[in-house]
Amino acid sequence: MAEVLAETERLRLRTWGPDDREEFTRVTNTPAVMRWLGGVSNEATRDAAFDRIDGFQRDYGHTFWIVERTKDGALLGFCGLKRVNAPGGEPLHGQFEIGWRLREDAWGQGYAKEAAMASLDLAFGRYGAPHVLAMTVAGNAASQGLMKRLGMHRREDLDFVDRRFPNPSDINPAIVYRIDAAEWPAAREAALA
Numbered sequence: 001m002a003e004v005l006a007e008t009e010r011l012r013l014r015t016w017g018p019d020d021r022e023e024f025t026r027v028t029n030t031p032a033v034m035r036w037l038g039g040v041s042n043e044a045t046r047d048a049a050f051d052r053i054d055g056f057q058r059d060y061g062h063t064f065w066i067v068e069r070t071k072d073g074a075l076l077g078f079c080g081l082k083r084v085n086a087p088g089g090e091p092l093h094g095q096f097e098i099g100w101r102l103r104e105d106a107w108g109q110g111y112a113k114e115a116a117m118a119s120l121d122l123a124f125g126r127y128g129a130p131h132v133l134a135m136t137v138a139g140n141a142a143s144q145g146l147m148k149r150l151g152m153h154r155r156e157d158l159d160f161v162d163r164r165f166p167n168p169s170d171i172n173p174a175i176v177y178r179i180d181a182a183e184w185p186a187a188r189e190a191a192l193a
Ligand SMILES: CC(C)(COP(=O)(O)OP(=O)(O)OC[C@H]1O[C@@H](n2cnc3c(N)ncnc32)[C@H](O)[C@@H]1OP(=O)(O)O)[C@@H](O)C(=O)NCCC(=O)NCCS
Pocket: 032, 033, 034, 036, 037, 100, 101, 102, 103, 106, 107, 108, 109, 110, 111, 112, 113, 114, 135, 136, 137, 140, 141, 142, 143, 144, 145, 146, 147, 149
C-alpha cells in the first residue's frame, strides 16, 4: 500500500508500488527526459536505479517519490529526497539531496516546482535536514533554472567529477547547488510569487 507523503494543489507525492517501475519507464525513459542523465537506459541500469530508490525509502524513510497528478492519477515522474551517494562525491555522501525527473509532456506547467517545494517542506520539517543539496550538469538549463527558482545557491566549491561518467563530458563534472534550513521560509515565499 503506497504511503502518501504530501498532497499539493495538483499533485500527490507517494511511495512506489509494484506497477510503477513499468509505467515510470514508459513515460520517462525517452531521449528528451534522459538527455542529461546518460541517455535512454537499459534494463539492468534501470533495475539498479529502482533498487536504490527502494533502498533510500527503506533506510531513511524518504526517496525520490512518485509524482502523481491528482485529477487523473497520471504518473508524471519522480521528485523527492535521497542522500548523496554519487561515486566521486564522497565528501558530500549522506547529505540530503533533492532530485526530479518528469515526463516531457508535463514540462513547463510548474509541476516540478510544486513537487520540489513539497519535498523541501518535508526535508526541513518532517526530516529535520540542516541543508539540502541538488546536483546537475552545466548544460541542464531546466534543472538549474528550477534550483535557482527554489532559492538554491550555486556552490562551485562542492562540484565533483562523477566516476560513473566520462570526464570531461556533457554529463561531467557534477555541479552543486545548496539551500540551508534557515533560508527556506523566505525562499519559499519568493518561489510562490
Ligand atoms: C527539470 C524538470 C524536472 C523541470 O520540470 P518542469 O515541470 O518543466 O519545471 P517547472 O515548470 O516547475 O518550472 C519551475 C522553474 O524551473 C525553471 N525552468 C523550468 N524549465 C526551464 C528551462 N527549460 N530553462 C530554464 N529554466 C527552466 C524556471 O525557473 C521555472 O520557473 P518559472 O516557470 O517561474 O520561470 C524537467 O525539465 C525534467 O524532468 N527534465 C528531465 C530530467 C532531468 O534532467 N532531471 C534533472 C536531472 S539533474
